[in-house]
Ligand SMILES: Nc1ncnc2c1ncn2[C@@H]1O[C@H](COP(=O)(O)OP(=O)(O)OP(=O)(O)O)[C@@H](O)[C@H]1O
């Protein structure tokens with residue numbers, strides 16, 4: 001509560017500082033009777049506002065970290081606290097209950113022992129809120145006044161404000177980078193823990209996947225952690241079946257759109273394809289599980305494949321292929337369109353037909369871009385979760401029959417994380433190892449693809 | 462409307478245009494042009510920028526078909542046959558009427574594959590040896606053989622600009638056309654490369670009917686025997702190159718070749 005008050009305070013005082021700074025700058029302008037200020041009044045205003053708001057915000061962050069322990073200390077040193085049990089679960093619980101009632105988050109306490117603590121909590125909270133508020137006001141006035149006094153007609157407020165803006169932008173990009181690093185670090189950390197229990201060789205090359213969440217937490221049976229069937233299922237569904245669907249369809253639609261479609265049709269079809277890319281994957285998942293999978297099973301039974309499962313790899317793969325058509329087609333579209341029209345004219349002027357020109361000149365010239373698009377699509381497909389969670393099975397199965405049920409890395413990650421085992425259990429940790437492998441593979445695919453695209457762009461510039 | 466000099470020698474028209482107009486949408490880019498293109502001479506099209514030289518040239522091998530808004534009226538013949546008649550095989554037409562563009566545009570393939578491209582799609586060669594022969598002969602005729610014979614597998618785009626343009630000419634020759642259309646083939650080249658191309662045009666003269674669009678008066682004077690002057694979509698004057706440059710009958714031609722407007 002106190003943090004949000006401080007936040008509003010920062011905004012309010014910042015606004016006041018903004019207006020004061022602006023008024024002051026206008027006054028300079030009058031005084032110097034038409035002489036030029038070193039910066040526009042708005043910059044002076046922002047300068048003061050930032051000098052008020054930023055210190056207060058920093059203080060608010062600091063205070064929200066510090067004040068809980070200060071409150072706790074003062075409660076513990078109150079006479080009522082001497083009746084608390086010395087340590088342990090009960091003691092923590094009482095403190096928590098009393099705190100909740102004092103802040104109004106809970107209506108009453110369960111344990112009687114907590115009751116006497118409520119009042120000390122209230123007092124301490126009120127005291128430290130007040131202290132925080134006063135401190136914030138003091139900081140705001142001190143730093144705001146200093147900033148205000150620094151304003152002069154020739155004060156370079158603009159460069160100062162620009163620098164602050166740059167710092168803000170830097171901070172924003174750091175957040176993204178640091179988050180990525182944090183994710184990777186936690187992934188690596190948990191993966192190492194898992195590999196402490198299960199030999200990476202068994203994991204990467206074993207062909208039997210059947211983790212047992214009920215087994216002891218410390219001595220996993222490494223022979224149940226062979227991830228090859230998962231890798232195979234992922235590749236078979238995401239990189240083979242899906243690509244058999246997506247590459248021809250995506251490529252042909254790109255060729256049609258760039259070479260044959262008249263502009264009016266193109267202006268319709270292209271956005272429609274892009275909408276396909278925007279359909280939530282859950283929706284594809286329904287479609288795969290409820291419509292495509294039964295259809296494929298019935299079809300398989302009809303042609304005499306009685307073993308066909310209703311969770312066939314084919315259903316998940318086909319729907320995933322449809323999902324990534326737009327990725328393939330839009331990259332192919334871009335790279336075909338980037339081939340200079342002089343190339344096309346040259347071929348047509350030799351008496352080549354349109355399709356000969358496409359086959360022999362345009363596609364070869366655009367090939368790097370097309371390949372890169374396919375690689376990006378593959379990396380999307382193998383990381384895709386919702387479709388396979390809904391349409392593929394959870395049973396690991398090393399098979400080349402598309403009508404068999406199969407499972408993928410992402411399905412197993414979900415299964416392992418949502419299982420009943422604790423976060424320390426090796427079944428849970430195996431999800432991180434799987435995630436890490438997946439991360440490395442998609443990273444490599446994206447990296448190579450983007451490099452190819454960049455080289456390709458330069459070729460025509 | 463066109464002033465045609467009367468002292469022209471009789472020559473068989475390889476291609477003929479009769480009252481040809483070309484439109485881009487509603488805009489008329491070529492207005493009622495009639496001309497004969499003989500095999501014996503090199504014909505030059507000159508005129509200020511935007512007067513329709515390229516447009517007219519492209520209508521001679523139906524490259525205008527690739528522009529959706531373009532439309533041709535009138536009659537254009539190749540050996541007396543109307544090339545815009547329905548049922549005309551555009552693929553065959555373009556094999557007989559080749560084209561070289563302003564900017565060298567070799568395919569991003571090997572030198573060999575660049576030349577072999579046309580013969581392959583038209584099925585001119587039976588087997589590898591025959592194809593090799595065509596490639597060598599075309600490169601020889603384009604005066605490029607000596608320079609590239611050891612690096613036929615290198616990419617065509619790795620050649621210099623002038624070599625690329627001669628490669629494009631060799632590529633056009635490889636399908637054994639009857640007419641070669643060149644749209645400012647030297648405008649992207651330096652004087653030495655230009656001189657080589659001009660020499661080449663001289664050598665090809667007589668074997669093929671050649672039409673060249675150029676902005677250089679000197680080039681027109683050097684390589685062509687017939688010159689047509691275009692202005693604002695109309696063909697203003699047509700005659701022997703020497704007469705057009707020394708004795709133009711039209712004031713506008715005179716103004717243009719003396720550089721009074723461009
Ligand atoms: N694709 C097109 N669509 C519409 N108008 C065009 C197109 N191409 C050319 N034009 C117009 O037709 C006219 C003749 O153009 P063209 O390219 O034939 O001139 P040009 O004599 O070759 O000029 P330059 O010497 O600059 O090459 C110009 O007014 C041009 O704007």
Ligand SMILES: [Mg+2]
Nearest residue numbers: 514515516644
């Ligand atoms: Mg032109």
